[in-house]
Amino acid sequence: MFNIDKLLSELLYDPANPVLFNSGFFFYFFALFILCYLLASNNKRARVIIYTVFSLYFFYKACGYYVGLVILSAIVDYNLSHWIHRTPSKSTKKTLLVTSIILNIGLLFYFKYTNFFIGIVNDLTAGHIPFLNLILPIGISFYTFENLSYTIDVYREEIEPVNDFMDYLFFLSFFPKLMMGPIVRAADFIPQISQPYRLSSEDIGKGMYLIIAGLFKKIVISDFIYQNFVQYIFDDPSKHTGLECLVGVYGYALVIYCDFSGYSDMALGIARWTGFKIPPNFDSPYQSSNITEFWRRWHISLSSWLRDYLYIPLGGNRKGKVRQYINLALTMLIGGFWHGASWNFIFWGAMHGGALALDKVRIDALKKRKAVFAGWKAALFKVIGILITFHFVCFCWVFFKASTFHDAWSLLHQIAYDFQPEIAMDLYNGYTAVFWVMIMGFILHFLPSKAEFSMETILGRLPVAGSIAVLVIFVWLLVQVKSTQPMIPIYFQF
Structure with a gap:
């Protein structure tokens, strides 16, 4: 009886232990999923049902009964898209699109921003409106944007609505990208559903490389640096010297990149093994030589979404230079607010928006002068x-990570006024392993893309037994170095 109870407790949602790609439960979940999926590999309908059922269960294990929101969102936007497509009247189409936008943004707003605005009203009016006891559903920011892009694309007549509801539910609930992205568009994903399931050696090698690289970035680099150094710095910056704070900021730059891109890599790898190609979400962003390039390389699915569904509809660069700069700043301000209900995120977005506008001024000036360097x-x-660019991004990360403005300015104050470079050797001796993991992380980040391609090719040439052996050995090594308690991914909160 005890064993049955224990099994049931593992299978049911546990708020204290949401399912993660790097958790022990996920390996059993994924093994069972792959077995069932392979058995149904020749039947498209069966593949869709199995994938959808496993995806919804995965989401249930991550956030409980909020899985119902994904199903509800799919039902609403599936029907609205068909009404938009069938309706000949332009005004009716627009009304239906606005309805979709209001419902999707309204749901996101309710869970994510209600208490934020209650706090603002209380501060402005000295009121005492009680905060609501709301829990942010995991992944709601991602699947809300996917729903919006779908109905907007149908309205623009760029795609036709999906005929089979199960296909749309499958697209929206696709578990590799459900909770932390990338933000995938229906036009890229849905045509792949009907394709026969075939895996090439390239798919196997690419998928394995992405999964291994993702786990390595998340567990070996991000979790280790954060748990052994970065968290101590940001918990109370005033207790640390400026040198410690500066290294902590560099560490956090690596932590957030390896955490988020590692999870994205795993999502892409799992999708590749199951016959789906998802566009990459990162492209070595710290190699960027200007802030415009950085946003072409960082969280690509979000920045491209904001460009296509916010910046361009606002007017883009079609209404003069001043309006273009305003549109850039406003887009990034909203992008910052997308990350969370906090003035820190808004300020972070505003700084990036201002930097993008200034960079456009620089680019235009160089074009006028026809300046070319060789x-x-x-x-x-x-x-x-x-x-x-890297140091500007790091400066902005301070406000992104810090709990309050006070903590952010406290950390910057320590760097500016209490640097104490003489403690460098003591700091290195106290955190030798952390320093070497950081050095390794930055070296790997700046490796040329051909090194990555070579590794994918090698893994793709391995026989099945060899691929399994590589994965088993790698997972065993991860178990030896990972912490006893998996670290919740940073972008879970968004």
Whole structure:
């Protein structure tokens, strides 16, 4: 009886232990899923049902009965898209689209921003409106944007609505990307559903590389640096010297990149093994030589979504330079607010929006002067650009990570006024392993893409037994170094 109770407790949702890609439960879940999926590999309908059922269960294990919101969202937008498509009247189409936007944004707003605005009203009016006891459903920001892009694309007549509701529910609930993205568009995903399930050696090698790289980035680099150094710095910056705080900021830059891109890599790898290609979400963003390039490489699915469904509809660059700069700033301000109900996120978005606008001024000035650099000058300017961009991004990460503005300014104050470089050796001796993991992380980040391609090719040439052996050995090594308690991914909160 005890064993049955224990099994049931493992199978039911546990708020204290949501399912993660790097949790022990996930390996059993994924093994059973793959077995069932392979058995149904020749039947499209069966594949869709199995994938959808496992996806909804995965989401249930992550956030309990909030899984119902995914199903409800799918029902609403599936029907609205068909009404938009069938309706000849432009005004009716627009009304239905606005309905979809209001319902989706309204649901997101209710769970994510209600208490934030209650706090603002209380501060402005000295009121005492009680906060609501709301829990943010995991992944709601991601599948809300997927729903919106779908109905908007149908309205624009860029795609036709999906005929089979199960296909749409499958698209929306697809578990590899459900909770932390990437934000996948129906136009990219749904046509793949009807394709026969075939795996090439390239798919196997690419999928394995992405899964291994993702787990390595998440567990070996991100979790280790955060749990052994970064969290101590940001818990109370005033207790640490400026040198410690600066290294902590560099560490957090690596933590958030390896955490989020590691999870995205795993999502892409799992999808690849099951016959689906999801666009990449990161492209070595710290190699960027300007802030415009950074946003082409960082959280690509969000930045492209904001460009296509917010920046361009606002007017983009079609209404003059001043309006373009305003549109950029406003888009990034909203992008910051998307991350969470906090003034810190809004400020973070505003800084990036302002930087993007200034960068457009720089680009336009260079075009007018027809300035072209080559040879050593081009290389030098690129290196300088990378250093400036990286440090600006790190400066912004301080406000993204800090719990309050006070904590953010406290950390920056320590760097500016209490640096104490003489403790460098003591700091290194106290955190030697952390320093070397950080160095390894940055070296791997700056490796050329051809090194990644070579590794994918090698893994793709392995026989099935060899692939299984590589995965087993890698997972065993991870078990030896991972912490006893998996660290919740940073973007879970968004």
